[in-house]
Amino acid sequence: MSGAAAPPAIEVRDLRRVFRVRQGLFAPPREVVAVDGVSFRVPAGSVLGVVGESGCGKSTLARLILGLLPPSAGEVLVEGRRLAEMDRRARARLIQPVFQDPFASLNPRRRVRDIVAMPLVAQGDMPRAEIERRVAEVLERVGLSREQGDRFPAQLSGGQRQRVAIARALVLRPRVVVCDEPTSALDVSVQAQILNLLAELRRDLGLTYLFISHNLAVVEHVATEVAVMYLGRIVERAEAEALFAAPRHPYTRALLASVLTPEPGLGVPDVGLGDVMPDPANIPPGCRFHPRCPLAFARCPAEAPVPVATAAGIVECHLENTAAARAAA
Amino acid sequence: MSALLEVAGLHVRFGEVAAVRGASLVVARGETHCLVGESGCGKSVTALAVMGLLARGARRAAERLAFAGQDLRDLSDRAMSRLRGDRMAMIFQEPMTSLNPSYTIGSQMTEVLRRHRPGATRAQAVDRAVELLGRVGITAPGMRLGQYPHQLSGGLRQRVMIAMALMCEPELLIADEPTTALDVTVQAQILRLLAGLQRDLGLAILLITHDLGIVARVAHRVSVMYAGEVVESAPTAALFAAPRHPYTRGLLSCVPVPGKVRRDQPLGSIPGVVPRIPPGFAGCAFRDRCAHARAECSGDVPRRAAGPEHEFLCTLAPDWARAEPVAA
Ligand SMILES: Nc1ncnc2c1ncn2[C@@H]1O[C@H](COP(=O)(O)OP(=O)(O)O)[C@@H](O)[C@H]1O
Ligand SMILES: Nc1ncnc2c1ncn2[C@@H]1O[C@H](COP(=O)(O)OP(=O)(O)O)[C@@H](O)[C@H]1O
Ligand SMILES: [Mg+2]
Ligand SMILES: [Mg+2]
Numbered sequence: 157m158s159g160a161a162a163p164p165a166i167e168v169r170d171l172r173r174v175f176r177v178r179q180g181l182f183a184p185p186r187e188v189v190a191v192d193g194v195s196f197r198v199p200a201g202s203v204l205g206v207v208g209e210s211g212c213g214k215s216t217l218a219r220l221i222l223g224l225l226p227p228s229a230g231e232v233l234v235e236g237r238r239l240a241e242m243d244r245r246a247r248a249r250l251i252q253p254v255f256q257d258p259f260a261s262l263n264p265r266r267r268v269r270d271i272v273a274m275p276l277v278a279q280g281d282m283p284r285a286e287i288e289r290r291v292a293e294v295l296e297r298v299g300l301s302r303e304q305g306d307r308f309p310a311q312l313s314g315g316q317r318q319r320v321a322i323a324r325a326l327v328l329r330p331r332v333v334v335c336d337e338p339t340s341a342l343d344v345s346v347q348a349q350i351l352n353l354l355a356e357l358r359r360d361l362g363l364t365y366l367f368i369s370h371n372l373a374v375v376e377h378v379a380t381e382v383a384v385m386y387l388g389r390i391v392e393r394a395e396a397e398a399l400f401a402a403p404r405h406p407y408t409r410a411l412l413a414s415v416l417t418p419e420p421g422l423g424v425p426d427v428g429l430g431d432v433m434p435d436p437a438n439i440p441p442g443c444r445f446h447p448r449c450p451l452a453f454a455r456c457p458a459e460a461p462v463p464v465a466t467a468a469g470i471v472e473c474h475l476e477n478t479a480a481a482r483a484a485a
Numbered sequence: 486m487s488a489l490l491e492v493a494g495l496h497v498r499f500g501e502v503a504a505v506r507g508a509s510l511v512v513a514r515g516e517t518h519c520l521v522g523e524s525g526c527g528k529s530v531t532a533l534a535v536m537g538l539l540a541r542g543a544r545r546a547a548e549r550l551a552f553a554g555q556d557l558r559d560l561s562d563r564a565m566s567r568l569r570g571d572r573m574a575m576i577f578q579e580p581m582t583s584l585n586p587s588y589t590i591g592s593q594m595t596e597v598l599r600r601h602r603p604g605a606t607r608a609q610a611v612d613r614a615v616e617l618l619g620r621v622g623i624t625a626p627g628m629r630l631g632q633y634p635h636q637l638s639g640g641l642r643q644r645v646m647i648a649m650a651l652m653c654e655p656e657l658l659i660a661d662e663p664t665t666a667l668d669v670t671v672q673a674q675i676l677r678l679l680a681g682l683q684r685d686l687g688l689a690i691l692l693i694t695h696d697l698g699i700v701a702r703v704a705h706r707v708s709v710m711y712a713g714e715v716v717e718s719a720p721t722a723a724l725f726a727a728p729r730h731p732y733t734r735g736l737l738s739c740v741p742v743p744g745k746v747r748r749d750q751p752l753g754s755i756p757g758v759v760p761r762i763p764p765g766f767a768g769c770a771f772r773d774r775c776a777h778a779r780a781e782c783s784g785d786v787p788r789r790a791a792g793p794e795h796e797f798l799c800t801l802a803p804d805w806a807r808a809e810p811v812a813a
Contacts, residue, residue, distance in 0.1 A: 209668045210639070313758045314524065343523045343695045348739040348754035355751070370668045373741040377752055400743050414669040416676075416698035417742045420725045424677045424702050429670055431622055433638055 163236030205375030398468030494548030591630030
């Protein structure tokens, strides 16, 4: 990218985050490497879908990008700026979160209207009438009625609460929104409504999303690019259509195989991942996926694979290295 | 097919909420019956009504409620609790609702057997627990017996719940959204496990879910529930080949299918939310959300036959959908 071009909406360089956790009073602390050497760029106006199982570091990555958590190493730039160097109010105008459980993140004692107004009020310099106008506008935008604006979160359905969280995230007209499993707690029918809403908002408002899910099928509709995360690393990243048409990493294929499409007669597939669960406090040597990989061979436990560039992105797998070597020979 | 669980004309009311309104379904021995619908449609209340576990204040009435031919309607609480955990068992979305955090896995599993089989020795109960933990795919089962629920991952806890439910060799397992809170990878493993158990043990399963993707892969028969009513029921192949109720079709269009997504077009969805239905409500409860709603829909809604064992509750004619494929 040339120096004159606009900076990417999100840029992450060699990001790493380690947590020290104590299992007992006298046990020595263990290191949990939640995010381990992650780099990517998200161009303005596009959507990076981040997919992986629980515990692979998705939420930690989200919190690092939102500036809610300092990295152990590496850096995060949002529209070319270091969040650590910005004050909270400027940061809030730039980047906003939408979390999985709107119930936990919405104050139960406040009316919807006041919850959505909070970020504007916190800016400290907006006239009351302007705040009311902006709140009314954004509530309508996300499909909530005036009357729903007067209710409390407990009086709304799960999907309506997620609309409130989206309205609150958008009221400052941020450039970037980080959505951490925004539909994982919802029914499929409501999930579809929310995915459609997010896609429409991005198109109309020119937003950039980082969109996290544990289900590959869910990101397909919104993502322009997809990153597959495993134990803190991105093991495959590709332009969305290419990833769904030709997944390369064995883990990406397993994730895709676990999506149960409504096709009777196929049964539930054996996704081939075995029973060993990944543990970020105990990352296997070599390729960290090898204990669960149906295609692992001698090199996998011995040596960590390096990312290999593909036509549509990168893959971190020894099979790719061998394929590339074979092609070069 | 031989009926194990028969429910007909089931009604459950909580004060001014009619949660279940005349639901009927039959679970045959050795088959998986899926009860599918959005949150708030009355799936859990139906299951709890069968198990005799409804909250205080609930009013239950049924034309028929029978397990293995035995009428459950006027069974005493004691007789009902003898059946529960023995011949019929239930698992929930959140395993911690039925696991006690302050007891080990082993003591909770053996307790189930000893409650229902007073003659069983402690050693027999431990052996059975170890055997079942192994059967549900838990490694080092002997070691797990001494662990507490919080020491296990969500997927392992659900496996423990399944093992515990199987302690007394039940004929019927009711599983209420057992994989909704899990990763898709773990979900696939748990559903494979349930399918294997049902094949090997001849277990009948009533599986509750909101996801028609799951239904297609595991069910023999399906009942689609909306606002307390079973609005469509059919053998699985028939339901997916020709879904008739607009609600069933709406639910189907919401399931994201990799490779079939058009990025420039919205996903199929059902507008609005599941309504709360007061007692005495008349007409089709789906009509406010239905693209095909018309004047008749506020009157009596006929139950129509769409094929062998395939019924739906709608004013539309059985062949209405022929011209309209389900939106992808
Ligand atoms: N504040 C924290 N303290 C200690 N460990 C943490 C903390 N936050 C996350 N972790 C650990 O980091 C790993 C990644 O967690 P997370 O980012 O939440 O994953 P995901 O969102 O993919 O489920 C997990 O092992 C988790 O237990
Ligand atoms: N203990 C209860 N008291 C009052 N209403 C209840 C109770 N349990 C369930 N309901 C109501 O009954 C309806 C059906 O609930 P439920 O069976 O839990 O739905 P589902 O399992 O399909 O999501 C809902 O409107 C719910 O609010
Ligand atoms: Mg998370
Ligand atoms: Mg329920």
